[in-house]
Amino acid sequence: MLKVMLTSTFIASVAAIIAPTVQANTTLFESRDVLTPQQALGRFQWLEKCYPGLLVEVSDNIFDPTTPIPNEEKIANLKKVMLYKNSALRNDAKYLTFGDEDNANPKNWFAGISPTTSCLQIPSDYRISxxxxxxxxxxxxxxxxxxxxxxxxxxxxxxxLDNTSSNTFYSNYVGDTAKIYADKSYQLTLTPGFSGAETYPETWHVFIDWNQDGDFKDSKEMLFAGVSEQALQVEITPPTGAKKGMTKMRVTMDYLGGSNDACKEVDSGEVEDYLLYVK
Ligand SMILES: [Ca+2]
Ligand SMILES: [Ca+2]
Incomplete structure (x- = not known):
């Protein structure tokens, strides 16, 4: 059995289940590994399925471990605190995650986003933190x-953010978040991949919902990033009035020119969505 343990000692509040040594990194943790409430539920269910006993241990660390109550009840209590409010899934659902021994959240460790994710082994030097x-x-x-x-x-x-990926029609990346400051400029590097030796000129568009109203239609939310057979770089500066907090960035690459409309299908290429945190 691999070693997965809660690194914190007894803590009264769930919001504080953070290993004492990682306190300073809390913000980093929160913004690098972000799931929707549904996915948070999935991770909880994955843990329950793949590591029976672990949640009981977590529960013992949160609630009073000296009162003997059945394990099912312990897990139910844990769910109530982390996932449910008034019998519905909380908007601010919380879930357990893994950190490596340096207390950094593993970048590509997405195990347990849904209960059907297979029970891959958590690397032995990782722990719940x-x-x-x-x-x-x-x-x-x-x-x-x-x-x-x-x-x-x-x-x-x-x-x-540095994400390398294969060819999908569409991917929604939520496990890692790009963090930027509203008053700074950042290089965005976009690299095309080809199935054969031949390369083709690809058209790139980048969409960012700066005002966080759920679309990519407002002023400066669309950027034509260029056409290239190789990696290209563009500088991105949040526009004046960009709202602080979590938002969405969509990247499209299309051999047939793409579109200014973020909702339009790409002919040949790919669409990838990312989370962006504006500080
Ligand atoms: Ca891809
Ligand atoms: Ca918008």
Missing amino acids: AVMVTPAMPNYCETRSRERDYEHIKSVKFSN
Whole structure:
């Protein structure tokens, strides 16, 4: 059995289930690993399925461990505190996550986003070290590419975010969040990937919901990033009045020119959504 343990000692409040040594990194934790309330529930269910006993241990650390109550009740209590409010899923659902021994949240460790995720082994030097608060995000228009066999978005680099991926029609990345300051400029590096040796000129558009109203239609929310067969770089500066907090960034790459409309399907290429945290 691998070693997964709660690093904190007894703590009265759930909001404070953070290992004492990681207190200073709490903000980093919260913004690097963000799930929707549904996904938070999924992670909880995944833990329950894959690591029976672990949640009981967590419960013992939160509630009074000296009162003998059945394990089912302990888990029910834990769920009540982390996931449910008035019998509905909380908007600010919290979930347990893993940190490595340096207390950094593992970047590509997305285990347990849904209860159907297979029980992959948590690396042995990782431990449970924090709970997360998830934001309620608006529903953005859905889109995708029609063809993904020739070219795709290979990587997106922006501030602390550095995501390399394969060819999907559409991907919604929520496990890692780009963090930027409202008064600074940042380089965004977009790299295309090709299925064969041949490369093609790809058109890139970037959409950011700066005013956080759930669309990409407002002033300066659309950026034509250029056309290139190789990686290209653009500088992004949050416009005056950009709202602070969590928002969405959509990147589209299309061999056939793409569109100014973030909701329009891409002909050949890929669409990727990211979380962006404006500080
Ligand atoms: Ca991709
Ligand atoms: Ca908007």
